[in-house]
Amino acid sequence: METNVLIADDSAVVRKILKDHLEASGYHVLVARDGQEAWDLYHRNDIHILITDLEMPRMDGLELCWLIRAEDDQHRTFCILMTADDDIQRRIEAFDAGADEFLTKPIDMPMLRARVRAGERITRTHRVMAEMLNTDYLTGVLNRRRFMERLEQDYRLARDDGSPAAPFTIALFDIDHFKAINDTHGHSNGDIALKRFAETCAAHVPPGGFVGRMGGEEFCMVLPAGDVESAISKAEQVRLATSALVVTTAEGVPFSFTVSIGMCPAEGTESVADLLARADESLYFAKNSGRNRTVVAGTGGVVVKARFYVM
Ligand code: GH3
Ligand code: MG
Ligand code: MG
Ligand code: MG
Secondary structure: OOOEEEEEOOOHHHHHHHHHHHHHOOOEEEEEOOHHHHHHHHHHOOOOEEEEEOOOOOOOHHHHHHHHHHHOOOOOOEEEEEEOOOOHHHHHHHHHHOOOEEEEOOOOHHHHHHHHHHHHHHHHHHHHHHHHHHEOOOOOOEOHHHHHHHHHHHHHHHHOOOOOOOOOEEEEEEEOOHHHHHHHHOHHHHHHHHHHHHHHHHHHOOOOOEEEEEEOOEEEEEEOOOOHHHHHHHHHHHHHHHHHOOEEOOOOOEEOOOEEEEEEEOOOOOOHHHHHHHHHHHHHHHHHOOOOOEEEOOOOOOEEEOOEEEO
């Protein structure tokens, strides 16, 4: 995989020398004329390594490092700061701002390459660890820990006054009679069913949404749609796609299954715990009223609409 290096320097000469050199070494290089431009590029690209000058107009290297470190809590970007001198106090300040490494100007090219290689090793390790920490091992979707973190975050954003974040809806999925799949086809084929179901969910996640495995055969999706109706139609697509799915066991035996869905809009709930509890109540209703259906928590009793219900 390509390594993206972002160079920020107000000197066109420095930018060109570093860019040419790193490109010749096989890196994909982006350049910025100041900290502000670098900050914008950082948001539009997945930057592995930042090499930034200290003194630049609009935003300096220290502030840039500080902003990136504040946002990049998983340390996906390795920050190298270029300084003209080796003033100890300056370097301490820079380390505290979030710089990982230094390069003294004028830049020694073999040293530059060595620093970038070291940074590459570190950022790759961090990325693998972050992936492991966030992902459900069996299905590859978010694990419960990371899902809850993101849900809490979105909930807070939607709550903040003046925030442009649109209210979202959650959908809790629980595979129907999953125990019977394990009993009939064995646990490892049950695992295959879980993977296929997770793939089906992932294929239907709308932009800005996400899906996680809550445990066992239970999954949850955040649907960022502004209105509940389009969130319901997304969940219904997952339900229909699931019932149309034919899974083949390792022994070549085909089988199918269905899923029950409990939904709740975030608007009007008191907390994430309340939101999840209401979605769970809807799910309970979906199960008890016959499974393979979507039930939405709402005001005004239970309304039966074809295959989905509004509680
Ligand atoms: P319902 O329609 O009411 O949801 O019934 P169910 O059988 O799906 O629900 P139940 O909670 O009784 O059973 C869930 C089963 O999921 C029990 C458990 O052994 C199985 N399970 C949990 N985690 C895994 C897993 O990682 N792999 C496999 N193969 N099975 C799992
Ligand atoms: Mg400068
Ligand atoms: Mg369950
Ligand atoms: Mg189940």
